Amino acid sequence: xxxxGFTFVRNAVQYDYPVVESITSILPIVDEFVVxxxxxxxxxxxxxxxxxxxxxxxxxxxxDDSLKEGGLVLAVETDKALAHVPAGYDWAFYLQxxxxxxxxxxxxxxxxxNKYADHEKVEGLLFKYVxxxxxxxxAGDSRRWYNHExxxxxxxxxxxxxxxxQGFRTKQGKKLQVKEIKAEIYHYGWVRNxxxxxxxxxxxxxxxxxxxYTPSPYNEEQQWDFVNDADSxxxxxxxxxxxxxxxxxxxxxxxxFDTSKKRFSFKDGILYRIEKLTGKRLFAYKNYTVx
Numbered sequence: 001x002x003x004x005g006f007t008f009v010r011n012a013v014q015y016d017y018p019v020v021e022s023i024t025s026i027l028p029i030v031d032e033f034v035v036x037x038x039x040x041x042x043x044x045x046x047x048x049x050x051x052x053x054x055x056x057x058x059x060x061x062x063x064d065d066s067l068k069e070g071g072l073v074l075a076v077e078t079d080k081a082l083a084h085v086p087a088g089y090d091w092a093f094y095l096q097x098x099x100x101x102x103x104x105x106x107x108x109x110x111x112x113x114n115k116y117a118d119h120e121k122v123e124g125l126l127f128k129y130v131x132x133x134x135x136x137x138x139a140g141d142s143r144r145w146y147n148h149e150x151x152x153x154x155x156x157x158x159x160x161x162x163x164x165x166q167g168f169r170t171k172q173g174k175k176l177q178v179k180e181i182k183a184e185i186y187h188y189g190w191v192r193n194x195x196x197x198x199x200x201x202x203x204x205x206x207x208x209x210x211x212x213y214t215p216s217p218y219n220e221e222q223q224w225d226f227v228n229d230a231d232s233x234x235x236x237x238x239x240x241x242x243x244x245x246x247x248x249x250x251x252x253x254x255x256x257f258d259t260s261k262k263r264f265s266f267k268d269g270i271l272y273r274i275e276k277l278t279g280k281r282l283f284a285y286k287n288y289t290v291x
Contacts, residue, residue: 018188059240123170126178130185139234150168158172
């Protein structure tokens with residue numbers, strides 16, 4: 001059984017992506033890792049090269065910046081990277097540049113990949129998500145955050161990225177049949193210095209707002225309001241991956257939240273309480289079929 005990792009990245013230095021930590025978090029369990037580096041001049045290519053692993057295969061891509069609708073360009077770039085995964089691999093392990101796997105889950109991931117490698121009906125493996133928010137001490141726990149998604153897919157050339165690259169479907173548009181495994185993806189996309197997060201939000205809004213959209217000029221004085229943009233958070237009581245420890249130790253901002261305060265509609269408040277009591281998220285959208 002062989003696994004190939006893959007990802008795409010652009011402007012990782014400018015927007016402070018933990019892409020090195022992301023890649024190195026699963027290097028021990030992959031035989032190769034394809035990194036598609038987009039056109040940029042902020043030192044991203046050098047950053048990836050600095051990892052220095054013989055497992056890493058760097059390919060180059062030119063982003064189509066005219067694809068400004070629903071995050072489509074992100075799906076296109078995901079598919080470009082996936083196309084470079086050699087045919088001889090059983091699985092393709094996708095991580096976005098701000099997603100990291102804790103080392104405590106590596107053995108379980110390999111075990112599941114071995115178990116389902118020859119099961120034709122199993123097209124992917126489903127991971128639980130932890131979405132960190134504002135700082136490394138808090139995680140979003142509301143319905144605003146997707147709680148599961150596919151990250152390990154069969155390498156059969158009939159699977160493509162779906163919509164804004166959150167998940168995958170077949171080329172025929174069918175949801176993948178998946179098995180849920182006991183492993184989590186740690187998502188750090190909402191943990192940056194507030195000024196840097198505001199800059200990233202301003203720039204990336206163009207990928208969702210349609211042709212002709214121009215983001216407002218970045219103004220460092222208008223910091224993103226972490227507190228008022230959060231509907232519900234919980235204090236993170238676990239440990240972060242070893243590969244994240246240096247980054248976490250070097251953080252230079254504070255974010256404090258009152259986790260008892262919730263900003264829900266009446267309906268979402270009821271669904272939130274049901275989920276907390278039962279562990280089940282009712283009426284949630286699922287871009288997959290668990291078998």
